[in-house]
Amino acid sequence: MASDGQVHKVIRLVATSEASWEEAARVGVAEAAKSITDLRTARVIESDLMAGPSGVIRYRVKLEVSFQLDRSRRRAGSSETVLVRRYLIIANQTLPSPALHELISVRAAAGPSEFHVLVPEPPRPVLIGDPATGLVTLPAEEIEQQRLLGLAEAEERLDDFRRAFADLGGAVSGEVGLGDPLTAARRVLERSSFDEIIVSTLPAGVSRWLKLDLPNRLQRSFDLPVVSVVSTDG
Amino acid sequence: MDSVYNVVELIGSSSDSWEQAAANAVAEASKTLRDLRVAEVVEQDLVVEGGQVVLFRTKLRLSFKHESVE
Numbered sequence A: 001m002a003s004d005g006q007v008h009k010v011i012r013l014v015a016t017s018e019a020s021w022e023e024a025a026r027v028g029v030a031e032a033a034k035s036i037t038d039l040r041t042a043r044v045i046e047s048d049l050m051a052g053p054s055g056v057i058r059y060r061v062k063l064e065v066s067f068q069l070d071r072s073r074r075r076a077g078s079s080e081t082v083l084v085r086r087y088l089i090i091a092n093q094t095l096p097s098p099a100l101h102e103l104i105s106v107r108a109a110a111g112p113s114e115f116h117v118l119v120p121e122p123p124r125p126v127l128i129g130d131p132a133t134g135l136v137t138l139p140a141e142e143i144e145q146q147r148l149l150g151l152a153e154a155e156e157r158l159d160d161f162r163r164a165f166a167d168l169g170g171a172v173s174g175e176v177g178l179g180d181p182l183t184a185a186r187r188v189l190e191r192s193s194f195d196e197i198i199v200s201t202l203p204a205g206v207s208r209w210l211k212l213d214l215p216n217r218l219q220r221s222f223d224l225p226v227v228s229v230v231s232t233d234g
Numbered sequence B: 001m002d003s004v005y006n007v008v009e010l011i012g013s014s015s016d017s018w019e020q021a022a023a024n025a026v027a028e029a030s031k032t033l034r035d036l037r038v039a040e041v042v043e044q045d046l047v048v049e050g051g052q053v054v055l056f057r058t059k060l061r062l063s064f065k066h067e068s069v070e
Helices: A021-035 A098-110 A140-164 A166-171 A181-191 A214-222 B018-029
Strands: A008-017 A039-051 A057-068 A072-074 A081-083 A085-090 A113-120 A172-177 A196-201 A226-230 B005-014 B039-049 B052-065
Touching: A008 A021, A008 A181, A021 A039, A021 A057, A021 A172, A021 B039, A021 B052, A085 A098, A085 A181, A098 A113, A098 A196, A098 A226, A113 A140, A113 A166, A113 A181, A140 A166, A140 A172, A166 A172, A172 A181, A181 A214, A196 A214, A214 A226, B005 B018, B018 B039, B018 B052
Parallel strands: A085 A113, A085 A196, A113 A172, A196 A226
Antiparallel strands: A008 A057, A039 A057, A039 B039, A072 A081, B005 B052, B039 B052
């Protein structure tokens, strides 16, 4: 139960295991804990099982997880409550840029902070149809291959970023979000709260996100301060 | 023959499993209640600390025959 004056947010998740419902719950909680720092309890909404063709049973559990939305969190290994500022960083190609890293270092030095990096899924390849027939010539497998390649590159940039800020330890997390940047950001903000959004882009004219007016749209959609960082390149 | 049943709700907990949590609750209840037959699982949840599951909890509804004192 939420005590007075505290806001709790609730999400649902489904996890499976070949061992037991308990194991499935452990897996689900561990996964949720990657992006939710203040997880306290989870309630079982439903437990069922799935039988595979080879007779293998997977235990499936649907959990409702509730967590606090206020930003004072207990730090690991300490009982004192400190106010931690949380930053959502949206970046892709410019994730390695010194300007962005500088901005993060300044914030990390200012006080207890947590950074969550969202690398939105790279855009799908543009399909060019044959002008005579109107048929698209790029085979489906190639489109899928390009998409997977884009995702792999995004994961790699994220890994490099985590390594660059290894000294911040658990204060840095990240994910590759599916969908356009605004949709991906909405998914993150549905399960977690932030104090500021940092958007890192290429210069105006080159940047697709600036063309889409992403910083302003984020501000309007989520009512959070949005800071833009422009870099020429990673 | 007409019968009357009492119903109680109990919450058991265990660091291992929901089964063990239920068993703990039944073991505790049987110390004071006679003729326990069926326990219905009302709710299962878990407690998380530091991103790890530390406790499984099972809430049971236990019914037992009402014995009138005459």
